Amino acid sequence: MITVEERAAELYEVIRSCTMCALAETRNHAVPGEGPVPAEVMCIGEAPGVNEDKQGRPFVGAAGKFLEELLAAGGLQRDEVYICNVLKCRPPGNRDPMPAEIEACAEYLDLQIDMVDPLVIVTLGRFSMSRWFPQQAISRIHGSVREFDGRLVVPMYHPAAALHQQNLRDVLLSDFHQLPAILERARVGRLPALATNVAKEEPVSMAKPALKVLPSESEPNALQPAPEGAQPGQIRLFE
Numbered sequence: 038m039i040t041v042e043e044r045a046a047e048l049y050e051v052i053r054s055c056t057m058c059a060l061a062e063t064r065n066h067a068v069p070g071e072g073p074v075p076a077e078v079m080c081i082g083e084a085p086g087v088n089e090d091k092q093g094r095p096f097v098g099a100a101g102k103f104l105e106e107l108l109a110a111g112g113l114q115r116d117e118v119y120i121c122n123v124l125k126c127r128p129p130g131n132r133d134p135m136p137a138e139i140e141a142c143a144e145y146l147d148l149q150i151d152m153v154d155p156l157v158i159v160t161l162g163r164f165s166m167s168r169w170f171p172q173q174a175i176s177r178i179h180g181s182v183r184e185f186d187g188r189l190v191v192p193m194y195h196p197a198a199a200l201h202q203q204n205l206r207d208v209l210l211s212d213f214h215q216l217p218a219i220l221e222r223a224r225v226g227r228l229p230a231l232a233t234n235v236a237k238e239e240p241v242s243m244a245k246p247a248l249k250v251l252p253s254e255s256e257p258n259a260l261q262p263a264p265e266g267a268q269p270g271q272i273r274l275f276e
């Protein structure tokens with residue numbers, strides 16, 4: 038029987054020789070992704086940049102350095118996390134991914150999620166976010182948690198955004214600080230219990246402002262707005 042590592046190696050070979058879209062003509066190296074399979078945490082970025090295209094590895098430039106800092110703030114080391122991108126090839130000039138390119142790469146990401154089987158998916162930036170939260174504004178939902186098919190998905194700003202906007206640095210650090218608590222809840226097998234607290238996938242039009250789960254005297258674990266001065270460690274959830 039084929040092992041998960043062999044399955045990953047096969048997939049990476051397919052991605053490295055992919056010609057499903059025109060980015061194959063301009064790339065130096067496709068960047069499949071890297072990290073342990075399975076892994077508890079999977080980070081999904083946007084697309085390789087110039088350094089990633091040179092090396093064939095994700096997040097090896099300045100954004101990658103900051104991602105490692107963020108992971109450390111979340112109690113994680115880079116080598117325990119699976120890291121990949123929505124697009125496996127660099128768009129020329131680092132332009133935004135185009136819908137047809139996202140579509141061409143979508144099956145690779147599906148296979149990676151299946152293979153890595155993460156408890157928690159961290160989306161970095163709006164392109165990976167929109168796979169689970171289409172039409173949502175990252176400024177509103179960053180750092181909140183929603184369950185999809187038994188996994189918790191946490192949208193975060195892209196680390197590169199903080200390289201240009203200093204104020205996002207603290208926002209990202211604060212969101213990554215929540216990771217241990219989010220992971221712990223997923224780890225201890227509380228997903229069934231969480232399911233009563235964490236909103237399930239629902240039409241986006243029904244989505245309401247993010248809330249925090251806080252114990253209430255009358256109704257333990259009820260969803261209610263976070264009070265003034267709510268402490269970090271309380272997981273911010275989507276209703």
Ligand code: URA
Pocket residue numbers: 082083084085086089094095096097098100101122197
């Ligand atoms: N930005 C991304 O989204 N991915 C990378 O791999 C590097 C920078």
